[in-house]
Amino acid sequence: MIIPVLTLIIMLIVGAVVLGFIAVSAMFLIWWERKVSAHIQTRYGPMRVGWHGALQSVADVIKLLLKENITPSGVDRLSWWLAPFFAVVPVVMVFVCIPFGNIFGIELIARDLNIGILYIMALTSICVLGIFMAGWGSNNKYSLLGGMRSAAQIVSYEIPLVLAMVTAVMFAGSLSMQKIVEAQKGLWFVFQPNMAIAFAIFIIAGTAEVNRTPFDIPEAESELVAGFHTEYSGMKFAMFFLGEYTNMFVISALAATLFLGGWSGPFLPPVIWFLIKTYGLVTFMMWIRWTLPRVRVDQLMGFAWKVLTPVSFANLIVAGWILMK
Amino acid sequence: MDDTSLKEDIGTEEFWVNMGPQHPSTHGVLRLELKLSGETVVDGIVHIGYLHRSMEKIAENRTYTQFIPFTDRLDYLASMNNNLAYVLAVEKLMGIEVSDRAKYIRVIMAELGRIASHLFGITTFVQDLGAFATPLFYGMREREKIVELFDDVCGQRLTYNYMRVGGVSRDLPNGADGKIKGIIKYLRPKFDDLEALFNSNPIFTARTRGVGVLTASKAVNYGVTGPNLRASGVKWDLRKDEPYLCYDKFTFDIPVGNNGDAWDRYKVRMDEMRQSLRIAEQAVLGLPEGDPTVKAGRIFRPEPGETYMRSENPRGELGFYIVSDGSPIPFRMKIRSPSFSNIAVLPDLIRGLKIADAVCVLGSLDVVMGEIDR
Amino acid sequence: MIKYFTCIISGIWNLAKGLFVTLKNVFVKPVTLQYPTQKLEMTQRYRGLVDLYPEKCIKCGQCVKICPTACLDLSVKAGEGADKKKEFGHFKYNMELCCFCGLCEQVCPTQAIYMNKIYEIAVYEHGKLHIDLLDKDKYDEWANPDVK
Structure with a gap:
């Protein structure tokens, strides 16, 4: 009797920690993106709330929470209500097998699934369903176009994304995330020539996967107003936002794990290494976003x-x- | 359910999308009705008039001097050039000769105004292509230097009201010529930066090359003028072909495109900014002495008659047709605004393109609604 | 095939050039101002709100005549003194109509009417935009927005 209860409590604690990390990370990334974009554009960005506007995202979240929940007339209720959850929940589920490293010998991974990569690949493609449902359910032509575009986009980008992942899996010889990191103890995969190409493909396809410029065609502000989330406001909009930024974190974390050696690195503790790599890649994606124009569908x-x-x-x-040789 | 009704049930259908007047990329209050088949634009209808302020009727109730501030509000991104076009028309009607210094100052102001306007035009165009705000901010930062100079010279940042019939409202302030030289020196490398961002960017070229091709004959038939016409390969620039002020004294080239696509329209504007810098540089070096100012309170009573004067605005030919009945107030005024003719060609260009390209074409035409609706 | 790869390589190189431009700008000092704490200095010739030196004014009415939007309203009455010098009836300024063109300032023969440097001119009531130019402290509220 005691043991199941204990497991439940541990599960709840881990879940709370992961959810807390996701929320804080997304809020940090929103602030960070605003700062990065501002400095690229020789502005200051948010400066008022907290040190250099550090609490700006908190203020924004409070505002979004307090906003009225508007449901436009003529929406397809089921898909309208479910879409934001479909955008967030799969991304959160991915965190089950992202290896954050270890602290005092405790491995910071919720469960090291032996099919980790497969699980992640399956989940990340569910996100697009949320976008598609939002586009379909909103009863708005712009949203519909955005949803259609995202469906077309995901069909073309899943394949190179998965192929790039498979290259890393072949080198590591395992689908488990921890094993892949351990395989890179000596030399990060990215330093091998054909893994470097796979890394580049992964970053490009990953950018498309998370719908960011130059591949933000489902959103496409200058064409489709706001694409699939044109009609969403308040908390539902915040969910899409949370989903987008968490997705960005997940893709970067995956890239860091598969190609940049995950949490392994000299001197600094593993968790720090993991976060440095991940947020570095996120920043790179932001840098690209604020430089390049959008491609046509x-x-x-x-x-x-x-x-x-x-x-x-x-x-x-x-x-x-190479492996056969 | 038989076969035909099933086919109807799952068949495709064209639909109308209402783009604007509230839309991020319609440059103000343009309204486009797009008939779409999926992503492809089948047909487009342009609706204008959301910014109509009866400028031409207002002109019939104002003296010649009083109407100058209203011309600021036509093409609000190139107020200086509008002022100039209007006062040139009144001067032609009155037969007034302008002092040399006033001419040179007007040329400098017009060319800097052209640069400011093109910077805005190019960068908002790239913004429409999806380069989120960054080029726009760079363009605005560069434009700010020019706007600051205008603020120094005439006291406002957007609605300058600087030109006067017979001269300009005030002489350049002390040290202004040094400032202008500084701006010219500052802007040259900045243009290189902007070109590095766009010129060879594969995404930018893929989005613009061959998109919205405006043939020379179509451009002429529609009355398209300015950079849009020159991008189609027609070498027509009033500064060269019908020189007004003292443009015949300066050496400059007229950039011309080959294909008339969005890329050429961008490139012509970019090159034109460099030529404008050249003109401004020559003008500021050869700035003659004298008094360019005129009394603001003078009442003009032109002889009964009519005149038409056009000049090269950043967006094309801005013409003022003024009919005078001998009173201090014009009997009738017609404004021929370049954007009005330029937007007319839009439905023709976007037919058969994707929505993204329709936005790209609209951005590349660089229209200002204040001028279209007057 | 070679063209295919050179196309990809040159594309990447040109994208990198663009990225370099934006990176360069990250290290430039931001050009914007932190508005309520930092404020832009208005230039010498800045055209703000219309203001008046009543003692300089000769009540000629040229400013009223030239105003394109008819936002100035001047009434003059004969003075009670021996020289019958003109006196102000009222001198009203309707800021709702004003287009800040500066013609009144330029036409004034004695530089009595001028435009000040106030640019924060948003108010909550229409009434506040109808200004009596003869009132001495009409712009105090605008000039020092912090003073209540």
Whole structure:
């Protein structure tokens, strides 16, 4: 009797810690993005709430929580209500097997699934369902176009993304996240030539996966107003926002784990290494976002099918040949 | 359920999307009705008039001097050039000759105004392509230097009201010519930076090359003027072909495009800014002495008659057609605004393109609603 | 095939050039001002609100005549003194209509009417925009927004 209760309590604590981390991380990333964009544009960005506006996101979250929950007329209620959850829940579930490193010998990973990568790949593609449902359910033509675009986008980008992941899996010889990190103890994967290509493909496809410029076509502010979340406001909008930024964190964490050696690194504790790598990649994605224009939807597909997919296939074959040798 | 009704049930259908007047990329209050088939634009209808202020009727109730502040509000991104076009028209009607210094000051102001306007035009165009705000902020930062100079010279940052019939309202303040030289020196490398951001950027080129091709004959038939016309390969610039002020004294080139696509329209504007810098530099070096100012209170009573004067605005030919009946108030005024003709070509250009390209074409035409609706 | 790869490589290189431009700007000092604490200095010729030196005014009415939006309203009465010098009836300024063109300032023969440097001119009531130019402390509230 005691043991199941104890397990339950531990599970609840771990869940609370993970959720707390996600919320704080998303709020930090929103502030960080505003700061990065501001400094790229030679502005200051938020400066009023807290030190250099550090509490700005907290204020924004409070505002969003207090906002009226508007449901436009004519929405498809089920998909309208479920869409924000579909955008957030899979991303949160991914955190089950992201290895954060270890503190005092305790491994900071909720559960090191032996099919970790497969699990993550399956979950990250569910997010797009949320976007599609939002686009369909909103009863707005712009949202619908955004939803359609995201469906088209995900079809083309899942393949190079998965192929790039598979390259890393082949080198590590395991689907478990911890094993992949341990395989990189000596040399990070990214320092091998064909893994570097896989890394580049992963970052590009990952940017498309999380719908950020230059691949933010489902949102496409200048074309579709706000794309799939045009009609959303208040807490539901905040959920999409949370989903987007957490997704960005997840993709960066994956890239760091698969190619940059995860939490392994000299001198500093593993957790710090992991966070440095992840947030570094997130910052890189922000830097790209605030520099480049958006590609058109058919160009995006052309790029995915004509460049990314063949290159990643060729890369995979070369990787296999190297391993067989 | 038989086969035909099933087909109807799952068949595709074209739908209308109302884009604007509240839309992030319609440059003010333009309203576009787009007929879409999926992502493709089948047809587009342009609705204008949301910013109509009866400028031409207002002109019939104001003296010639009193109407100058209203011209600021036509093309609010190039107020200086509007002022100039209007006072040139009144001067032609009156037969007034302007002092040399006033001419040079006007040229400097007009060219700097052109740069400010093109900076805005290019960077908002890139913003429409999805480069989120960063180029826009760079453009605004560079434009700020020019706006600050205008603020120094005439006391406002947007509605300058600087030109007067017969001269300018005030002489340049002390040290202004040094400041102008400083601005010219500051802007040159900044243009290089902007070009590094766009010119060879594969995404930018892919988005703009071959998009919205405006052929030379179509451009001429629609009355498209300014950079949009020159991008189509027609070498027509009033500063060269019908020189007003003292443009014939300066050496400058007229950039011309080849294909008339969005890329050419961007490139022509970019090159034109450099040429404007050249003109401004020559003008500030050769600035003659004298008194350019005129009394504000003078009442003009032109002979009964009519005149039409056009000048090269950043967006094209701005023409003022004034009919006088001998009183201090114009009997009738017609404003030929370049954006009005330029926007007319839009439905033709966007047919068959994607929505993203329609936005790109609209941005590349660089229209200002204040001028279209007057 | 070679073209395919050179295209990719040059594309990446050109994207990197653009990224470098934005990176360069990260290290430039921000050009914006922190508005309520830092304020832009208005230039010498800045055209703010219309203001008046009543003692300089000769009541000629040229400013009223030239105003494009008819926002000035001057009434003059004959003075009671022996020289019948003109005196102000009233001199009203309707800021709702004013377009800040500065023509009144330029037309004034004695520089009595001028434009001050106040630019924070948002108010909550229409009534506050109808200003009596003869009132000495009409702009105190605007000039020092912090003083209540």
